[in-house]
Structures are given as structure tokens and as C-alpha cells.
Amino acid sequence: MTQRWGPARISGHLGMHASTVHRVLTRYKCVRLAHTDRATGRVVRRFERSRPGELVHVDIKKLGNIPVGGGHRALGRPQGRKRRSKAGYAYIHNAVDDHSRLAYSELLADEKKETATGFWKRAHAYFSSVGITVERVLTDNGACYKSHAWRDLLADQGVKHKRTRPYRPQTNGKVERFNRTLVDEWAYARPYTSESQKREAFTGWLHEYNHHRFHTAISGPPASRVPNLSGQYT
Incomplete structure (x- = not known):
């Protein structure tokens, strides 16, 4: 996670299929990179306003x-x-x-x-x-x-x-x-x-x-x- 590597890149280093790496990451509940802050690595909590115009x-x-x-x-x-x-x-x-x-x-x-x-x-x-x-x-x-x-x-x-x-x-x-x-x-x-x-x-x-x-x-x-x-x- 600290290196911000996804399944495709990890699989290339391990000589495994990307789909296998993805299943392992999912099993251990690793968060998708797209759902984390690029600078801090923390999970971005996405909120949605309850009505149009609120924001x-x-x-x-x-x-x-x-x-x-x-x-x-x-x-x-x-x-x-x-x-x-x-x-x-x-x-x-x-x-x-x-x-x-x-x-x-x-x-x-x-x-x-x-x-x-x-x-x-x-x-x-x-x-x-x-x-x-x-x-x-x-x-x-x-x-x-x-x-x-x-x-x-x-x-x-x-x-x-x-x-x-x-x-x-x-x-x-x-x-x-x-x-x-x-x-x-x-x-x-x-x-x-x-x-x-x-x-x-x-x-x-x-x-x-x-x-x-x-x-x-x-x-x-x-x-x-x-x-x-x-x-x-x-």
C-alpha cells in the first residue's frame, strides 16, 4: 500500500497472474488505490449531500x-x-x-x-x-x-x-x-x-x-x- 502498487504491478514482480493477486488483496480487505488519498494513503471517505443545492x-x-x-x-x-x-x-x-x-x-x-x-x-x-x-x-x-x-x-x-x-x-x-x-x-x-x-x-x-x-x-x-x-x- 505504501508503494501504491496495484495487482498488475505486483503480479509482474511475483510472476503471478494479476487476477490471483487481486483475489488475495480482496481476501485481506485491502482498499483500492482509487479510494485512498494520493498524498497520505488514507482512505477517502466519500459523502453525498442529501438534497440538490445543499452544496x-x-x-x-x-x-x-x-x-x-x-x-x-x-x-x-x-x-x-x-x-x-x-x-x-x-x-x-x-x-x-x-x-x-x-x-x-x-x-x-x-x-x-x-x-x-x-x-x-x-x-x-x-x-x-x-x-x-x-x-x-x-x-x-x-x-x-x-x-x-x-x-x-x-x-x-x-x-x-x-x-x-x-x-x-x-x-x-x-x-x-x-x-x-x-x-x-x-x-x-x-x-x-x-x-x-x-x-x-x-x-x-x-x-x-x-x-x-x-x-x-x-x-x-x-x-x-x-x-x-x-x-x-x-
């Missing part, structure tokens, strides 16, 4: 834009690197409800306080439109979330603001998991030939995530836990 996780994911004609995924690394330098970045602002996993996201130009507060105004309005009253928001310690503009906006809305412990992003785990999902299933899902093509695909992907994609932790899509959402789209 909303907010974060920003920075991704490189795709240059015209495609990046390294479409053209290969040598050619892609030549095009990459002037493409810039997109900042994906995300808000994920803890209970339902319902997500509201926007692709924006930066992570300044004005941009972050503008995003949250629209996210808050979206959650309200589907019957979710936001009570608390959890963010990391980014500059935009420590600004007076952010503090005053949430205070005006009657929303409590909580911040994660420094250097402990797993505290904001549900939005961090959403970030990984959007990278795997949208941003890097296929070799886009332009940034506009990638962005056009985002709206459809987000709809699929909220309305149709099966989420194992809640045994269904987010729409299954938000009654007002299920009737909006098919």
Missing part, C-alpha cells in the same frame, strides 16, 4: 485550444507542436451539484474575478430554473474565488462560500471527477481539426452528460435526481 462544487479547467487544421492528435506531435504556440487556452468554468451531479459549464476566455462572477450568476440562474436552491458553494483557493466581488455576489444571493484546504483538490472531488470526465469523453474523445469543431461538440456532450449518461454513483443520469430537468429535453 455545489465550482472549479475551472484550463485546456489548450486546437489550432486551425488540427493539433497533435490529428497531425501527430511534431506537426502539432508547430501549430500549438499561438492557439491559446480555454477556461472551462464548471459548477456541479453534489447530490444530483447536475453540471453547468461554460467555455470562457480567462479566470479573472469578473469572468468567474459572471459565470456564477448564470450558473445560479440555471440551477434556480430547474428548481434547485443553492445553499453552499465549494471552491478551491484561486484568486478569483478569494476576491471581494465573489464574496459579495454570494452574500447577496444568500449562498454560503466554503473553500478547500490548500493543496487538497480531492476535497472538491465531484467537480474534479467531472473535469476528468469531460477531458476523456469530450476534449480528447476524437481528433478535432479546429477549436470551433471541438466547442460545437461541447453543447451536445453536456446535454448527454446531464440527461442520458449513466452515472454509477447515483445509478442513472443527473436528470434522474432533478425532476424539473427531466421534462426539458429528450
Whole structure:
């Protein structure tokens, strides 16, 4: 456990089948590596809020834009690197409800306080439109979330603001998991030939995530836990 080795790596050193090692680890009730904190090795206790809006996780994911004609995924690394330098970045602002996993996201130009507060105004309005009253928001310690503009906006809305412990992003785990999902299933899902093509695909992907994609932790899509959402789209 201290070395953070899984069954496949252990089996290679012991000359055994990985399935055999997995059975032995299971027999001795060893915790899966995915369920432990990377820094301390302690088991991460996962909690879920009891109702929509009780806690909303907010974060920003920075991704490189795709240059015209495609990046390294479409053209290969040598050619892609030549095009990459002037493409810039997109900042994906995300808000994920803890209970339902319902997500509201926007692709924006930066992570300044004005941009972050503008995003949250629209996210808050979206959650309200589907019957979710936001009570608390959890963010990391980014500059935009420590600004007076952010503090005053949430205070005006009657929303409590909580911040994660420094250097402990797993505290904001549900939005961090959403970030990984959007990278795997949208941003890097296929070799886009332009940034506009990638962005056009985002709206459809987000709809699929909220309305149709099966989420194992809640045994269904987010729409299954938000009654007002299920009737909006098919």
C-alpha cells in the first residue's frame, strides 16, 4: 500500500497472474488505490449531500485550444507542436451539484474575478430554473474565488462560500471527477481539426452528460435526481 502498487504491478514482480493477486488483496480487505488519498494513503471517505443545492462544487479547467487544421492528435506531435504556440487556452468554468451531479459549464476566455462572477450568476440562474436552491458553494483557493466581488455576489444571493484546504483538490472531488470526465469523453474523445469543431461538440456532450449518461454513483443520469430537468429535453 505504501508503494501504491496495484495487482498488475505486483503480479509482474511475483510472476503471478494479476487476477490471483487481486483475489488475495480482496481476501485481506485491502482498499483500492482509487479510494485512498494520493498524498497520505488514507482512505477517502466519500459523502453525498442529501438534497440538490445543499452544496455545489465550482472549479475551472484550463485546456489548450486546437489550432486551425488540427493539433497533435490529428497531425501527430511534431506537426502539432508547430501549430500549438499561438492557439491559446480555454477556461472551462464548471459548477456541479453534489447530490444530483447536475453540471453547468461554460467555455470562457480567462479566470479573472469578473469572468468567474459572471459565470456564477448564470450558473445560479440555471440551477434556480430547474428548481434547485443553492445553499453552499465549494471552491478551491484561486484568486478569483478569494476576491471581494465573489464574496459579495454570494452574500447577496444568500449562498454560503466554503473553500478547500490548500493543496487538497480531492476535497472538491465531484467537480474534479467531472473535469476528468469531460477531458476523456469530450476534449480528447476524437481528433478535432479546429477549436470551433471541438466547442460545437461541447453543447451536445453536456446535454448527454446531464440527461442520458449513466452515472454509477447515483445509478442513472443527473436528470434522474432533478425532476424539473427531466421534462426539458429528450
